[in-house]
Structure formats: structure tokens, C-alpha cells
Amino acid sequence: MTFPTHIFKAYDIRGEVDTELTPELCENIGRAFADWLTTKGPIAVGRDMRPDSGELADAVILGLRKQGRTVWDLGQITSDMGYFAVGKYNLAGVAVVTASHNPGKYNGIKLYRDQVIAVGLDCGLSEIRDMAHTAVFARATVFGSIEKHNIVDDWVIHAMSFVDTSMWQQYRIAIDTGNGMAGAILPKILPQLPLDVEELYFELDGTFPNHEANPQNVENLHDLIATIEEHSYDFGIAFDGDGDRAVMVDDKGRPVLGSDAITLVSRYMLKKYPHAKIVYDVRTSRATKEFIEQWGGTPIRTKAGRVNIGTKEREVGAPFGGETSGHLFFKENYDADSGLIGALVMIQAIAESGKKLSELIDEYRLYVMPQEINFIVQDSADILKRLKQEFADGEQDELDGLTVNYPDYWFNIRVSNTEPVMRLNLEGKTQAQVDNLISHISKIIKT
DSSP states (O other): OOOOGGGBOSSSEEEEBTTTBOHHHHHHHHHHHHHHOOSOSOEEEEEOSOTTHHHHHHHHHHHHHHTTOOEEEEEEOOHHHHHHHHHHHTOSEEEEEOOTTSOTTEEEEEEEEGGGEEOOIIIIIHHHHHHHHHTOOOOOSSOOOEEEOOOHHHHHHHHHTTOOGGGOOOEEEEEEOTTSTHHHHHHHHGGGSSEEEEEESOSOOTTOSSSOSOTTSGGGGHHHHHHHHHHTOSEEEEEOTTSSOEEEEOTTSOBOOHHHHHHHHHHHHHHHSTTOEEEEETTSOHHHHHHHHHTTOEEEEEOSSHHHHHHHHHHHTOSEEEOTTSOEEEGGGTTEEOHHHHHHHHHHHHHHHTSOHHHHHHHHOOSBOOOOEEEEOSOHHHHHHHHHHHTTTSEEEOSSSEEEEOSSEEEEEEEOSSSSEEEEEEEESSHHHHHHHHHHHHHHHHO
């Protein structure tokens, strides 16, 4: 079988089970990861609830042990629990077997090294890929041991340290975990929270029988929205498949955009850390930058992608960074992202504001920002060239794709790091302005 180089993505490994991601390949990835890591000591392995995750995790563990590594078997965990384990217990790294929000026929592996540093294609994953391909590994003198570790209690204590629930109201909410891993951990923490919760799809099922566990897609929020509207709940929360992202829906049934979430948490963090730096990606609303400055903070713009956000947050010493796809990063969480901590901090921010979530969203949405638009294209380089020429009178930068700024509107278009598409994000002062801009750009792309 041809080596599936393409499943080694910008931020992790994801491919179709059996045809692309096999136990044999996972074993080689485990061996390569063990050799690549320079730090000695235990390496943790966790997995999600997909039907094949157990077999693939066992293969990764076998590969690590063949290279003489001690393995901590964490069992079924959310991805953010894996990141936490590296920081809390000073481990050499972690491999979490998950395909996050992808459909059930996919699986994957997220890798982090010591100090909770994400392993992406530009920072180690390409080397691990090449080592797994050649299958040439260091000769180990011993066969590594394996230890089972349950980190749930420590994780819950850590997550709870981010909030003061004495300030919360008795919120009535709905939570949809999409049959993903958040459904396993939330029952351990919800009894400690002053919340009246209706639980949707908490049963672990890696075939995702109700809807895909991708809350960034509005279609997957229909049941949550309907539940909020039917019972007049204060808000709702939806988690993705591996539990490292949480998306909120307000009391009016409106999905909270990633930019809104970044703004919401930024306000709270800047009260806690006055004049701090806040990291956000190129797709974030102009309003978020303006609010951060208004509240005394320093906005730091960087490339999209969870690896990039965490890296920049660490680099500039920011207490918080956010990506519009829903990944929220906290310095006190080892500069890593977390769906659970993100959800808790968003609730804390709502509670301290004394307002409804819908009131806060109305306050933060200064401009018209539609959902991200994806285009399947053949020649992205040519499209970028034509867009640069067409919008030459605008202020342009190429930090991540092409961003063009005008006084009343802006747009960013970039090639996806995970799919064969170009992603368009834009914003304007009026709906008509946004509609015209979408039409104009679409014609250029489709010409």
C-alpha cells in the first residue's frame, strides 16, 4: 500500500480507518514519536470513543514500548485532558487517538511534546512522518513498561480552579456533546456547578448517530437551538467530538461566533490581567481588536490554527488566546486549549457581566460578519494573485493567506490546512456591503 503522506496534516494526523490509518502505521508512528522526542520519561496515550480508537491506541502504545518508553495509558479522555497530563505530571509527551469532529469513518492522532508544545507539520510532525515511512528506528535495549493512570479527579480540580461559581446564577442551560468525549467528563463536574442542565447526546458513540460532533457547523446545532427556544433556557453549549472546543448558543437561539467568544473571554481576562496581550487569528472580527484596545489590552494577530495560537501565546506571554474555530487557550492551562475550561470561563464572564448572553453578543457585534465560506478550487495560487490585483487599492498583508483591509470592510482568504478548499472570512458595516463583497470575490474565484 502506498504510504499515506497526505494524512499528516498541519496540526495532527487524520485519515480513513483501515485504508489510510492502520494499526501497523499507528505502531510505526508510536515508534517514530518515541525516537523523535528528546525528553526522557513517560509518554501518555489517550483515546476517544470511536469504535477503532482502542485498537489504534494499543498500536501506538506498542510502538512506544518497542522503543523502550514507559507508557501512561490514560484510557478514554478528551484531548485537552491529554495536554493537561503533559503539563501536570511533567511527561515527555502525549499521543491522543482521535479525529476530533470528523465523521466516524475517520480517526487520527494529536501529538504534544514536553512543556505541552503541540507537534505540527512545521515543528516535528514532518520528521515523525518520514521516520514512520522509512520504518527505520533506533535499537532499544529494553521493552517499555505500561501503567494505567486515571487523571479525571486532577483534571476536574484544575478546570474548577479557573472559576468562582459563587458568583454564578442558577443558570438553566442545555448541553449537547454530540455523542463525543465531553459526555464522559461532564458528569464528573456538573454536580459541582450551580447549573440546571438538560443533557443532549451524552452517550458515547463514535458513529455519531445524531449529528456530526462539529459545533462550528450550524446544522449540527439545530437540536440545541430548538431545545433552548422551547424551554427558554439562558444559553446552550455544544462540544466537538474530542471535547477541546465548546461553542455557545445564546438565549435567543443564536450561535455565538468565534469572534464573539474571544471578545467575551478577553473582557474577563483583561479585568484579571490588566493591560495584558491577547492573541487572536486573522479571521477575527475587527470589533474584537477594537474592544481589546478599549479595555486596555494589546491585541496580537497571528495565523489561524491551534498550533499557531498556542505558540504565539507562549511567545508573547499572553494570558489568553483564541481561534475563531472555537479553540480557546489559557496560559494557566499550560498555554493549551480546552473546551471544558473555555466553557467554564465563558460562563464566568457572563456571570460577572450581570447581563444575558444575548445582550453581550449584541454589544460585541459592531459589524456584519457572515459564517466562513468555503470554495473548492484547482489553482489557489492563481486565485490569490488575481484577488491581489483586483483589490490592489486596499491595505494588504499575507500573514496567513491574503487579508485586504478597507475603512468599512475587510476580507481574508486562505488555503485550508486540513481540507482542499479556500476559506473566505469577511466583515463589513452593512449587510448590503457584505453581500456585494461576497458576490465580487465569488465571481473572481469561479472565473
